[in-house]
Amino acid sequence: MSSRFLAFTLVALLVFGTLSVALIKSAFAADDLWYPGxxxxxxxxxxxxxxxxxxANGDPFIMTMWFQEQQDSNWIVPTYVEFEGRVIQGTMKLSDGMAYLAGSNQVPAEMNEFIGGYASSLHWLDAFTTKSEPLSLKAGSWGKIAAIGGAEIKPAGTEKVSFQGARDVCQADSCDATLVSWHKGVDNKIWIVNEFPFPVKAETFAEQSIGGSVTQFKFELLKVGAGQPNINATGEVPKPPLERKTSSGKYAVTLAWEPAEIQPGSNVNFGISFADNTHFPLKDVRYDFTLKDANGIVIVDLKDQRSEIGGPEIHSVKLNSSGTIRAEVIITAIEGQTTGQTIESAEFNVVVVPEFPVNAAIVVATVIGLVVVITRTRGISIGSTFGNRGNSP
Structure with missing residues (x-):
């Protein structure tokens, strides 16, 4: 009896142990459902x-969202936008599905445009998969995109994807992610790491009525952290070259400059190039070129300039003050034909950075203050600390 009882006990323990391990694995394993948030x-x-x-004219910007706390299931999210050498700060309220809740937010008017950019990029997949009805990352299809002719959007398997913030997510330079894609003229791709609030990377495009395609939205995760983020007071500064389509979309104007980092008092060489919407250089372009400082004061106003073969046409300008410089290029005629009532203009923002940024000045002042405190405390002169000169022994 004892041997039978022992055998029964061992079998029971083995069965229940196996079931327990399976249940634990099941409880802690991530499912394949995903939704924004x-x-x-x-x-x-x-x-x-x-x-x-x-x-922002299709220019990149940096957005940092700090999920500070939850109130009634909604998230209070202090948000920082870095754009053209400045930082815009406000506090968004987001639903638990990451939808922006308008009307109850503390955001400045100038941030609204960037919140729209958030909704149309990071939160775009909410149109297909939501917290209330999440979809599987292994599903055969997530539906069709009516706005772009019914292209089917679907998970296309897993692959390694590299992005700047990868080490914060998976402790490696690239992470395993599900590729969600669709094809409309070109391949559109969004990479999702399961159990992470937003896609980590995206490259999507829109077709133009005049031919070709442009970036619809593109993003990349740069950093993940905890606690209040430390934001650079100067924000991200635009880097050359910058391209703008004119108001009609028929022409592309490119503005470059040297040096790439402009400091007050610098002589800057601006280069302007002209092309059609297929990027074929334009010939015999007549144009005006204007520069204004942050207060709207005109720095340069050049009229009736000419580009014979599309540029770059170089204009040398001395910029004395720091801050944002607004550049405008207006095409007035091409191959002898005026643009008529259509104002074919392109605008750019260029930032002149201080030679000695405020943040650096604060750090230096702090260091100097610490040196003074230490030397006074120890009774040592500054001269003896760094070595006396001109004193006899």
Whole structure:
């Protein structure tokens, strides 16, 4: 009896042990469902570089969102936008599905455009998968995109994807991610790491009525952290070259400059190039070129300039003050034909950075203050600390 009982006990333990392990694995294993906001945690912050067609002339900007706390299931999210050498700060309120809740936010008017860019990029997949009805990352299809002719959007398997913030997510230079894609003229790709609140990377495009395609939205996760983020007071500074489509979309104007980092008192060489919407150089272009400082004061106003073969046409300008410089190029005629009532203009923002930034000055002042305190405390002169000169022994 004892041997039978012992055998029964061992079998029971083996069965129940196996079941327990399976149940534990099942309880802690991540499912394959995903939606915007999955895995968000209190006090975490996320930093993305975002580019969206209808935001800031399609130029990239950096957005940092700090999920400070939850109130009635909604998130209070202090948000920082770095753009053209400045930082815009406000506090968004987001639903638990990451939707922007308008009307109850503390955001300045100038941030609204960038919030729209967030909704049309990082939060775009909410149109297909939501917290209330999440979809599987292994599903055969997530539906069709009516706005772009019914292209089917679907998970296309897993692959390694590299992005700047990868080590914060998976402790490696690239992470395993599900590729969600669709094809409309070109391949559009969004990479999702399961259990992470937003996609980590995206490259999507929009077709133009005049031919070709442009970036619809593009983003990349730069950093993940905890606690209030430390934001650079000067923000991200635009780097040359910059390209703008004119108001009609028929022409592209490119502005470059040297040196790439402009400091007050610098002589800057601006180069202007002209092309059609297929990037074929324009010939015999007549144009005006204007520079204004942050207060709207005209620095340069050049009229009736000419580009014979599309440029670059070089204009040398001395910039004395720091801050944002607004450049405008207006095409007035091409191959002898005026643009008529259509104003074919392109605008750019260029930043002149201080030679000795305020942040650096604060650090230096702090260091000097510490040196003075230490030397006074120890009764040592500054001269003896760094070596006396001209004193006899």
């Amino acid at each position: 999955e895995g968000v945690k209190k006090d975490m912050y996320l930093t993305y570089r975002i580019q969206e067609l209808d935001t």
